[in-house]
Amino acid sequence: MLKWAGRAAQAAIMILGLNLMAAAPARAADPDSTNGWNYGYDSLLRDLGEWRKSPHVRIDSVGATVKGRALWMVSITAVGDSVGRSGDLTPRKHRVFMHARTHPAEVQAQRVANEAIRFLLADNPQAEALRRDFIFNIIPMYNPDGVELGKPRQNAHDSDLERNWNYATMEPEPIALKKTFQSFMAGPIPIEVALNLHSDQFNCTRFFVFHFPAGTSQAYSDLEKSFIAGVQARFPGGIKDYTFNQTWPVQPGLQYPEGFWWSNYHENVMALTYEDTNCPNAGRFDSTATALVLGSVDYIKARMTAPVLARAKTETRVLLVPEGVRIAAGPEGGRWELVDSRGRRMAEGATGAQGALLAWNGLPNAPMRILSVAWPGGVRSRVVLPASAR
Numbered sequence: 423m424l425k426w427a428g429r430a431a432q433a434a435i436m437i438l439g440l441n442l443m444a445a446a447p448a449r450a451a452d453p454d455s456t457n458g459w460n461y462g463y464d465s466l467l468r469d470l471g472e473w474r475k476s477p478h479v480r481i482d483s484v485g486a487t488v489k490g491r492a493l494w495m496v497s498i499t500a501v502g503d504s505v506g507r508s509g510d511l512t513p514r515k516h517r518v519f520m521h522a523r524t525h526p527a528e529v530q531a532q533r534v535a536n537e538a539i540r541f542l543l544a545d546n547p548q549a550e551a552l553r554r555d556f557i558f559n560i561i562p563m564y565n566p567d568g569v570e571l572g573k574p575r576q577n578a579h580d581s582d583l584e585r586n587w588n589y590a591t592m593e594p595e596p597i598a599l600k601k602t603f604q605s606f607m608a609g610p611i612p613i614e615v616a617l618n619l620h621s622d623q624f625n626c627t628r629f630f631v632f633h634f635p636a637g638t639s640q641a642y643s644d645l646e647k648s649f650i651a652g653v654q655a656r657f658p659g660g661i662k663d664y665t666f667n668q669t670w671p672v673q674p675g676l677q678y679p680e681g682f683w684w685s686n687y688h689e690n691v692m693a694l695t696y697e698d699t700n701c702p703n704a705g706r707f708d709s710t711a712t713a714l715v716l717g718s719v720d721y722i723k724a725r726m727t728a729p730v731l732a733r734a735k736t737e738t739r740v741l742l743v744p745e746g747v748r749i750a751a752g753p754e755g756g757r758w759e760l761v762d763s764r765g766r767r768m769a770e771g772a773t774g775a776q777g778a779l780l781a782w783n784g785l786p787n788a789p790m791r792i793l794s795v796a797w798p799g800g801v802r803s804r805v806v807l808p809a810s811a812r
């Protein structure tokens with residue numbers, strides 16, 4: 423799916439190989455600290471050399487720039503895990519995509535992307551769980567030519583790569599990114615959240631670019647609000663409300679990546695530009711990165727359980743009562759099972775014609791528990807239970 427993009431990119435791989443042999447220790451001073459806004463292409467190659475030591479990383483070039491530099495994508499997930507065998511609730515992993523540094527002067531955006539990679543590669547139970555359930559694809563430097571040529575916003579053709587998605591002739595960088603998006607969307611694990619990371623030199627704060635319903639849909643703007651609120655909750659006080667910056671008052675901006683996402687995939691993909699601060703108050707890139715990752719994960723999990731929760735509102739045969747879960751009586755009874763968020767069965771039993779009362783303290787705990795009852799005739803009830811026994 424992601425083939426090396428010809429001779430130019432292969433030359434870049436060679437450069438990467440050489441760079442690895444002379445790899446400096448992690449977080450050494452940037453070798454090219456006098457250019458590239460203190461983080462140039464050599465800095466990226468050095469960091470790729472560190473990241474690729476992890477067994478959870480795969481590094482691909484998704485294409486080549488005008489000048490033949492490889493466009494590196496860092497993919498993070500636990501390999502060989504149970505994709506597709508965990509039942510009907512979470513039959514697969516979920517995919518989050520981020521790309522950063524469309525505008526070379528916005529180095530803060532790349533700092534955030536780099537911190538997201540470090541967070542996801544960490545050796546701890548939280549990162550392990552994220553790698554088990556998700557695939558993260560991150561392009562930390564989308565415009566390396568501009569970075570190396572010292573162009574604040576343009577690529578080697580003096581084109582602003584953020585604004586040419588609807589041009590008849592697109593630049594090689596957005597062509598490569600668009601192909602990458604499309605190939606994932608056509609595959610078994612489509613992108614569900616797509617973040618476009620920038621940094622802003624006028625507002626000097628952190629915010630998302632929210633889209634008015636007039637340019638998208640009411641449903642989409644509601645999803646955007648919940649996404650942004652979710653990220654904010656992961657970094658209290660760090661990121662502005664959705665009202666801070668709003669765009670598309672009449673119609674979508676098709677020149678932007680978000681215009682591509684909206685016009686092709688609508689509510690299926692949460693696609694937003696995030697702006698870090700490009701001012702002396704910049705910093706806390708790790709807090710921001712963590713919030714973006716966990717906010718994306720929270721959003722996807724909420725979308726997964728939303729249909730179950732909606733059904734639970736009209737469900738009258740399974741009731742949550744102070745003593746436990748009461749399953750209604752029926753002429754033939756039914757079979758119940760309790761599954762976790764990945765569809766794994768934790769407990770099961772029969773209700774019998776009298777129904778059943780499952781005591782709270784008799785049910786196994788899990789961060790998310792779904793009680794599913796199969797009734798005669800193929801009808802199923804599903805209810806999300808509180809996380810633990812009372």
Ligand SMILES: [Zn+2]
Binds near residue numbers: 525528620
């Ligand atoms: Zn920008």
